[in-house]
Amino acid sequence: xxxxxxxxxxxxxxxxxxxxxxxxxxxxxxxxxxxxxxxxxxxxxxxxxxxxxxxxxxxxxxxxxxxxxxxxxxxxxxxxxxxxxxxxxxxxxxxxxxxxxxxxxxxxxxxxxxxxxxxxxxxxxxxxxxxxxxxxxxxxxxxxxxxxxxxxxxxxxxxxxxxxxxxxxxxxxxxxxxxxxxxxxxxxxxxxxxxxxxxxxxxxxxxxxxxxxxxxxxxxxxxxxxxxxxxxxxxxxxxxxxxxxxxxxxxxxxxxxxxxxxxxxxxxxxxxxxxxxxxxxxxxxxxxxxxxxxxxxxx
Amino acid sequence: xxxxxxxxxxxxxxxxxxxxxxxxxxxxxxxxxxxxxxxxxxxxxxxxxxxxxxxxxxxxxxxxxxxxxxxxxxxxxxxxxxxxxxxxxxxxxxxxxxxxxxxxxxxxxxxxxxxxxxxxxxxxxxxxxxxxxxxxxxxxxxxxxxxxxxxxxxxxxxxxxxxxxxxxxxxxxxxxxxxxxxxxxxxxxxxxxxxxxxxxxxxxxxxxxxxxxxxxxxxxxxxxxxxxxxxxxxxxxxxxxxxxxxxxxxxxxxxxxxxxxxxxxxxxxxxxxxxxxxxxxxxxxxxxxxxxxxxxxxx
Numbered sequence: 248x249x250x251x252x253x254x255x256x257x258x259x260x261x262x263x264x265x266x267x268x269x270x271x272x273x274x275x276x277x278x279x280x281x282x283x284x285x286x287x288x289x290x291x292x293x294x295x296x297x298x299x300x301x302x303x304x305x306x307x308x309x310x311x312x313x314x315x316x317x318x319x320x321x322x323x324x325x326x327x328x329x330x331x332x333x334x335x336x337x338x339x340x341x342x343x344x345x346x347x348x349x350x351x352x353x354x355x356x357x358x359x360x361x362x363x364x365x366x367x368x369x370x371x372x373x374x375x376x377x378x379x380x381x382x383x384x385x386x387x388x389x390x391x392x393x394x395x396x397x398x399x400x401x402x403x404x405x406x407x408x409x410x411x412x413x414x415x416x417x418x419x420x421x422x423x424x425x426x427x428x429x430x431x432x433x434x435x436x437x438x439x440x441x442x443x444x445x446x447x448x449x450x451x452x453x454x455x456x457x458x459x460x461x462x463x464x465x466x467x468x469x470x471x472x473x474x475x476x477x478x479x480x481x482x483x484x485x486x487x488x489x490x491x492x493x494x495x496x497x498x499x500x501x502x503x504x505x506x507x508x509x510x511x512x513x514x515x516x517x518x519x520x521x522x523x524x525x526x527x528x529x530x531x532x533x534x535x536x537x538x539x540x541x542x543x544x545x546x
Numbered sequence: 547x548x549x550x551x552x553x554x555x556x557x558x559x560x561x562x563x564x565x566x567x568x569x570x571x572x573x574x575x576x577x578x579x580x581x582x583x584x585x586x587x588x589x590x591x592x593x594x595x596x597x598x599x600x601x602x603x604x605x606x607x608x609x610x611x612x613x614x615x616x617x618x619x620x621x622x623x624x625x626x627x628x629x630x631x632x633x634x635x636x637x638x639x640x641x642x643x644x645x646x647x648x649x650x651x652x653x654x655x656x657x658x659x660x661x662x663x664x665x666x667x668x669x670x671x672x673x674x675x676x677x678x679x680x681x682x683x684x685x686x687x688x689x690x691x692x693x694x695x696x697x698x699x700x701x702x703x704x705x706x707x708x709x710x711x712x713x714x715x716x717x718x719x720x721x722x723x724x725x726x727x728x729x730x731x732x733x734x735x736x737x738x739x740x741x742x743x744x745x746x747x748x749x750x751x752x753x754x755x756x757x758x759x760x761x762x763x764x765x766x767x768x769x770x771x772x773x774x775x776x777x778x779x780x781x782x783x784x785x786x787x788x789x790x791x792x793x794x795x796x797x798x799x800x801x802x803x804x805x806x807x808x809x810x811x812x813x814x815x816x817x818x819x820x821x822x823x824x825x826x827x828x829x830x831x832x833x834x835x836x837x838x839x840x841x842x843x844x845x
Contacts, residue, residue, distance in 0.1 A: 369760050369762055389762075427753070428753065429760065432764065433760070433765065436742060436765045436767065443735060444823040445800045446797045454727065458730055459829045459830050461732070462835045465736050465771055466830075470823075471767060473824060477820040480816075492805060495804075499798065501744045502794060505744070509794075517783055522776065524739075524769075525776075531765075536760075541671035541673050545843060546837060
């Protein structure tokens with residue numbers, strides 16, 4: 248596959264990638280860089296990287312694949328600092344949840360003989376940092392690639408094999424399609440999760456304490472993802488704002504209809520909503536995207 | 547404790563109660579009734595009840611505790627059919643998620659020398675029916691009792707010990723306080739879960755398929771509770787409609803503010819929302835109401 252892969256940004260995603268590569272042995276050399284020294288210390292201590300370097304420039308020299316897995320707001324400055332050192336003929340990728348805007352940055356950089364192939368592994372947990380990563384994070388999860396039509400097929404093939412080596416399934420789609428789907432499958436649910444917690448917290452102290460105490464009645468399910476990496480999510484909301492706002496508007500319109508059914512005590516309408524929802528959940532479990540164990544198999 | 551406990555309605559909650567009682571041996575005799583014959587067949591086959599009866603009247607004769615764990619819309623007809631057969635001095639309880647309205651029904655029944663002590667075990671899974679029940683469902687979970695001030699203290703003590711024998715922690719509060727807390731900790735989250743699934747489903751077939759496929763990005767967390775018992779949830783939304791609508795209105799107001807922060811790409815405001823949310827989640831885990839394992843410990 249690749250002789251040398253360089254990973255810039257070693258949080259949950261970056262560190263899961265080098266853990267997976269170390270495990271499957273498909274890459275000869277993995278070089279890592281993170282601008283937070285304490286992150287590099289952890290990687291060193293746990294012996295997770297073949298070489299830890301102290302500048303992004305050092306990281307990319309001789310790399311056949313450069314993977315930038317920082318929050319999206321760091322993508323441009325990182326790329327700007329390494330662009331002169333990228334190896335001719337190498338592949339450049341990322342792991343961002345929003346693809347809009349990245350192509351514009353790439354164009355501005357005027358890269359010569361570099362294959363830019365955006366990647367988005369749709370996998371993660373609510374935890375952050377190099378200790379949160381694990382080698383099986385991508386197993387049976389999708390990775391979406393959004394190369395433009397001019398990209399060399401053999402390079403798309405190479406990066407596909409790279410993700411597949413970590414157990415991921417690969418899907419190719421356009422930037423527009425990717426950002427639309429993710430706005431509804433991931434970004435909107437995060438907005439809603441933050442918002443229901445915000446609503447719970449906008450009560451007096453006594454009520455707030457009670458909501459925490461009795462959260463097993465449903466609320467707790469919505470609170471898991473609110474501890475996800477704040478910088479990453481701030482970037483996502485800003486970079487995909489138009490589509491997320493479309494999603495919020497659709498959600499609000501549906502909520503008004505739902506409220507009406509509750510206010511009018513419309514049993515028929517309520518049961519109809521429940522019945523349709525059930526099918527959707529069952530399809531998610533069927534597709535292997537969630538466990539069918541009660542309470543997510545919580546212990 | 548009690549010599550004879552009679553359970554009417556043997557779904558997830560009812561069947562978890564008799565499984566727990568059978569395990570802890572604290573009750574001499576457990577009698578069960580369900581109006582669905584296939585439910586009684588399952589109970590018989592798995593030998594879960596000391597006596598399965600074929601009418602609710604038969605169930606309550608000689609019972610020291612009668613527990614009605616049917617959806618709320620069946621509470622009145624069930625009680626109407628058994629009221630003449632309740633043993634003098636016995637305790638009557640339920641397991642409903644909304645307490646408003648039950649006291650009115652009780653008053654109408656004009657019961658003589660019966661201690662009515664409403665119970666709500668804040669525990670459950672998204673599954674329904676007698677096969678979904680398990681003896682540890684109530685372990686370390688709260689049960690809220692909402693007796694009125696005239697209720698005999700010794701009876702409140704008895705029913706508290708009953709729930710504690712199954713591992714539950716007991717809290718006493720007013721009907722109003724109970725319904726307000728649950729409207730936010732349980733009922734509103736269910737509305738939101740149904741609504742986000744409704745929003746996902748109001749797309750074309752291709753998009754819907756993609757949302758299922760990539761639901762691991764966040765959406766899947768919201769789909770678990772939408773398969774919960776439809777009749778039960780229809781009853782909850784109808785019986786607690788005023789407080790749930792208050793909750794929806796607060797949620798919508800917060801969502802408009804949130805949308806504004808996204809539209810204005812207000813990093814500071816977004817990071818502030820995330821920071822506050824994080825504290826709330828941490829408090830839930832701290833209170834033992836959820837696991838701290840990544841992805842709820844999903845396998």
